Amino acid sequence: MVRDPGTRHTAGGHTPPAHIRDEGANGMGTVRYLEIAAALRGSIASGELPVGGQLPSESDLAARWSASRGTVRQAVATLASEGLIGSRQGARRIVLRHERRHSFGELNSFAQWAEGVGHEAGSRFLSRVRRPATAEEADRLHLAPGTGILAVLRLRLLDGEPVMVERTAYADWVAAAVEAMPADCRSVMDALAEGSGVVAHYGEHLIDALAAGSEDARLLGIRRGSPLLRQRHVSATAAARPIEWSDDRYRAGSVTFSVSNSAVATPLERRAGDR
Amino acid sequence: MVRDPGTRHTAGGHTPPAHIRDEGANGMGTVRYLEIAAALRGSIASGELPVGGQLPSESDLAARWSASRGTVRQAVATLASEGLIGSRQGARRIVLRHERRHSFGELNSFAQWAEGVGHEAGSRFLSRVRRPATAEEADRLHLAPGTGILAVLRLRLLDGEPVMVERTAYADWVAAAVEAMPADCRSVMDALAEGSGVVAHYGEHLIDALAAGSEDARLLGIRRGSPLLRQRHVSATAAARPIEWSDDRYRAGSVTFSVSNSAVATPLERRAGDR
DNA sequence: GGAGCCAACTTGTTCAGACAAGTGAACGAC
C-alpha cells in the first residue's frame, strides 16, 4: 500500500515535471491506466489469468503498480468495455474471455481488418461516378438533399476470392480526394488519412441479411437469391462530420460479426424491419 | 463552483449519514452520475441539445449540479458508451445521435425486446428434449463433454407473424426449471429470473447470414435457401456461469442489428468465416 | 489582409481519502 515515488513512470499527478523514464521500451503512450490495462490483457491472453478466474483486487493492483485506486479502476473499466472481464459489487472481478477485440479501424476499414487478421485484402474499383445524393444518402451524410456525392462500386477480395460488394457514397468534401486515388488503392480510409488528414472517429453500423440481386450475384460468382450478410455503415470525423455511407454485402459464410454485452453496457441494438 | 451542501441528494462523499431527500420521485436509484446522465439524455432526446451541437463543459455541469468534476465525467462517459455523444481532448463534447439505445435484457430476450419496442411477441414450444451436449455446446456452456442439456426448439412470432426459429441448449443446472415451464411461456429468461433467481448478466453474440434449411423454411413459411439472419448467443450469470447457448434465425428483413463505435471504444468485431 | 502566435478554455490523466453497499466465509446458536 506504500507508494514508492522513485518508481513512478511519467505523466499526471503532482509528479515532478521532468522525470527519468525507467524501464522504457513499453511500446508507446506512457498513459498509466493503459499500461496497466495492457499488462492485464496480456496476463489474460497468456492464460496466467484463466477464464472464470478472479483478478487481483483493486488495492492489490494499486499497490503492485504503485498507482492510485482510481487509475486501476480506469484500467479495469477499459477491459470491461472490451468484454474481457466482468464485475459485480462486493465480489472480485472475473475473466470472461481471453481473446482480444479488434480496433476501431479494423471495423471501419475492410483492408485494415484483413491485414490485422493475417488475410490478404484485394480491391477493384468497378465504377466511380458523381451524382446527386438520394434522400437517404443526404440524410446519413448530413447534406442538403441533392448535393453532389461520389458513388463508388467496389469488389473486395479476401485471399484472392471475391467476398464482398461495396457501394459507397462519399460526401462532397472528400469526393475529389477519393476520385484522385489510383484504381488499385487498397484502403480508401488509409489514403484519406494520409493524403488529406481526414480520419474516421465514429461509426454506426446496421447489420441485416438479404438475398443477392443480379448484380451482386454476378460480381460475387454466386446464384441470384443467395443469402448475403449486409453491413451498412456511416463513418464520421472527430468533429462528427460524416465522411461516407456504405452498403457492404458479404457472401454468406465469409464473415461473422461478434459483440459482447453486459447488464451495465449494451452496445448492440436490435430493430424491427419496416413491413 | 461553490457547493451548496443543502441541496445534495444522498449517496457518497462525506455527506452526513441520514439525509433528507428533497424533490424525490426521480424514479429510482439516487446515484448522482446516473441522475445527471439521465437528465442529459433527456435534453438530447428532446432536441434541446441538437445533434451536432455542443454539450456544456464539465465545469459548467459540475457547477449546475453542484457535483464534482469526476462525477460529471462518469455521467458523460455513460452517454459516450451509449454512442449518444462523442468527445475529443480540448474541444467540447458533441451530440452524435438523439435516439436512446436499448437495454441489456432487450438484446438477450426476444420477448423483452418486442415489448420494449411496442410489438407483440408470441412463442410456441415445438420440442423440448434432454440429450448429451455436442462438443460445441459443451464448450460454449463450460460443461464437460457429453453432459446432459435441454434442447429446445421454438418458433417466435412478432405481431402474429412467424419471424424467427430458435434452437437453444440450456445448461444442466437450469434444465429442470425450463422443462417445468408452461408451453405458452412468453419469456424463458423472465421466468428463470422470477422462479429461480437466475439472472443473465453477460452475453456474447455472433451474427452472420445463411440459407434456410428445410426445417427453417417449413417453420417460417418461406422457400428453402432463402436468406436468414442468424444470431448465435450465449448468456451467463453475474458469476460468469453460462446459462444457455442459442441459435436464432430471423427471416430476412424482419430485424436489423445496429451498433455504434468510436476510435476509443469498439464493441463489435468482424471475423472471417471458416470455409 | 494574411500569417503566425498566444492565452483562455476544455478535456484527459492522476492522486489520496472517505463512505456505501454487496459478497463470502467463518463462527456460533439451536
Next chain:
DNA sequence: GTCGTTCACTTGTCTGAACAAGTTGGCTCC
C-alpha cells in the same frame, strides 16, 4: 448438521485538487 449472524474484504460512488495536452478564437505583426 443446519441455519443465521457477524465481519473482513471488495467493488461502487463521490470529493477536491493538480498538471498535461489539445482546440479555438482573437490579437499582433508584417
